[in-house]
Amino acid sequence: MAKQSTHTLALLNRLAGEEVEAAMQVLAQVMQQLEHARQQQALLGQYQQEYQQQWQQLxxxxxxxxxxxxxxxxxxxxxxxVQGQNAQIEQFQAMVLQKQQVLQEKRRKQKSYEVLITRAETLQIKAENKRDQKMMDEFASRAKRTRL
Incomplete structure (x- = not known):
């Protein structure tokens, strides 16, 4: 029964790990979109500045x-x-924060499975040690009786 439980927890932990990986990929994509939007903002700002200089010269x-x-x-x-680009950057920043929270939640879930696995393994080891100790005690008791 304990091995079945550990096997089930290991499966859940593996699935949680896959969810973490997927969340990391989504976060990376959103961060890449944010970076691209910032680059576009910089280009628009540079273009705006150049245009302003041309305007002043004329x-x-x-x-x-x-x-x-x-x-x-x-x-x-x-x-x-420029204002539209600023709004898009704010939207991407909010998405990054939301995706970071999702990732943290997925990591917490995975960590909880890891803790449960560790506890189950510890309980299994304790039960095995207790069985071994009981067998050793019985063996010692039999050996003592046969000597007498």
């Missing part, structure tokens, strides 16, 4: 009103893109 020279409207419209779209 403004110093004087520009026509239609070109001014085009610049303002494009700059407004660029600002919207």
């Amino acid at each position: 403004a110093q020279k004087g520009i026509k009103s239609d070109l001014y409207r085009n610049f303002q419209g494009f700059f407004s779209q660029l600002e919207s893109a």
Whole structure:
């Protein structure tokens, strides 16, 4: 019975280990998406800065009103893109936190199976030692009786 219990716990522990691996892969994917979003944010920021510098150079020279409207419209779209990217980064950061919590829970579950396995093995060893001691006591008792 005890060996069956340990075997079942070992199976559950293996399955929990697979769940941990899967959770780690999902977390890695989300972290990769977050990193990609941050890289896009940096590129947008760099593009926005370059565009701002071009705007300042043209403004110093004087520009026509239609070109001014085009610049303002494009700059407004660029600002919207930066804000959208910031929102996406916040979303990915929240997802990373959530996936980290899932991973921690999966690890706790696996650890609890490991503890249960250790306890079951310890109980099994104690029972075997008790049986061995009982057999040794019986053997010693028989040997003592046969001498008499």
